[in-house]
Amino acid sequence: MSHVPSKTTLGVVGGGQLGRMLGTAAAPLGVDLVVSDPTPDAPAAPVVRDQVVGGFDDEAAVRALADRADLLTFEIELADPDVLERVSEATGTPVHPRPETLRLIQDKLVQKRRMREAGVPVPAFRAVDSAAELETALADLGYPAMLKARKGGYDGRGNVPVESPEDVSEAFATVDGPAMVEAFVPYDRELAVIGCVGDEERDSFPVTETVHEAEILRATVSPARTTDTVLERARAVATDVLSVLSGRGVYGIELFECDGDILFNEVAPRPHNSGHWTIEGCHTSQFEQHLRAVLGLPLGATDRRAPTASANLLGDCETRRTARLAGVAAALSRDRLAVHWYGKREVYQLRKMGHVTLVGDRDPTALLSAAREAVADLRV
């Protein structure tokens, strides 16, 4: 069933860089995007039909989207599943992925329990609602471990490492609410898979190796520098992860490779930073794929055109200030390098401001280094 009979408008909760990249992917398909975002002139605004200014959980804003759109989706987990459900029912506008998927992944404890029930391998974890419970849990799981707020964390926010019993009370005070604690995973590398759920088909993009520092994604390379057995296992785990989720769309699935096996870390029900390289590196980008999936169109080919690395451009400044991009000419003097600027008006420490992608028939290690060197040419 195709949802593009003539002129389709897709309403997107969130208008950040993911909305911006969805916007540029939508035009060729003849799909108009309307986004909602609390920041006026959000990154997506210049490349979409219109922006509604409103919070991610603002029911009037979501209703305004639904009144103009044939379908709703979201590009940020801070969207409110209850609001989406109510608006969808009131207006008859389908939402993909389904609001229940969003609800499921918003609570990290529920997410992990459901994955474990589905046979997805996960690190050992416990629910902890107090410092005392955390101490008890860690007596069992051992140190070090990662304490995670059940809700609201992203880009490492809400995650607190607990190195020893002395850290317990301060760690819990930082999170200060319903949490879970997870055994430290002595991983060899981090991997990610963009899973794709279409109308009656499923697929996934080639496995990506991700490099995090201080829990924020810095760079990716595909193919991942691992064995074929691990790659196969990663895709198989991704398939099991998708079986837990409902609704069409792409899903960013983060994994640990540990002693030749795979452990599930977390999933985002939307295009994901670990899949930005697909714009240049694959025959279909994750953004086009998300649109095709959500609209019920056939999924596109996910195969990799050539080895591809990406590197993030992060804010590096003490105080929040107006963003100005420099160094583009230097970066673009490198062959097969693409610059992606997100158009954010302000920069602050570690804010994701853009990324570069480098394609080439080279060794992944060399490609990854070259992408990281190239992004260093850019200054915000």
Add this chain to the structure above:
Amino acid sequence: MSHVPSKTTLGVVGGGQLGRMLGTAAAPLGVDLVVSDPTPDAPAAPVVRDQVVGGFDDEAAVRALADRADLLTFEIELADPDVLERVSEATGTPVHPRPETLRLIQDKLVQKRRMREAGVPVPAFRAVDSAAELETALADLGYPAMLKARKGGYDGRGNVPVESPEDVSEAFATVDGPAMVEAFVPYDRELAVIGCVGDEERDSFPVTETVHEAEILRATVSPARTTDTVLERARAVATDVLSVLSGRGVYGIELFECDGDILFNEVAPRPHNSGHWTIEGCHTSQFEQHLRAVLGLPLGATDRRAPTASANLLGDCETRRTARLAGVAAALSRDRLAVHWYGKREVYQLRKMGHVTLVGDRDPTALLSAAREAVADLRV
């Protein structure tokens, strides 16, 4: 010298499909586009910062662009070089390509004379300002021949074939004004080259074979199905063509291959239909390249990723009516096929409504057929 210190706005005269594809290429570079076009909600409108509604030669509209933009360019030859020159001088806003280039190519007779003077091989031609002059010229050039209005023609409009002396007076009456007549070229195939002029560098995309019917481009394939010698010659002629033109940007150069040699047909000072395949088929698209060139950024790699064909979706209806796109799901069920819909509200006979691109490691003949089959899935 880079013209992207922080936030750049580019003013584009014309907001058709070329403006739309420039819009999607501009976002990653952090460049905002403002376009002017007489049709409200022109194809580019949903993917650019703003549209000024005004004719291509409307000085107030071009001035409104210049007041908001750091640089001006155009995506249609109907832009007015005098207006661009005046606005540029009054506001200090550079224009690329240069208005004099636009003026030069707008008059097909002047264009051909200048190319001939520069050593570019051209078909035999004569200036003709009356039916009597046309008859005299054809006594010399022979029949059949092509009568061309010096100004205003595109997509075959303004071109009239003259088969025999009996056609002369009707042919001239159709053109009815300053014209040129050109000896018929018994070409083996038509080729096109997208030439690129950057700040201090020049390049060209791989030679494309173009298929016209009734003088309208229907399909392209690259590599062109010809010899390496001819390909080399085509790129050399393209280089000579660029030497006649001034200003940065990409140029669509149309050529005839005739008995193993190349004859120049015409040049458009903008991205060109014969280069749409570069979006999927090359490491840099002609649209990104135009932006990079105009902004004085380093040119991107022009090499071909894989054999690529494109086919145009043309209006096929007796009367002008509202456009509705159907058949997208069928078209997209083909692997590595991309759909590009231009978002035009109305369709009429032979109007360019969109195109498809097909990439694959296949014989160019098979690829071309498959692209033409795929576009037949789409209905407007």
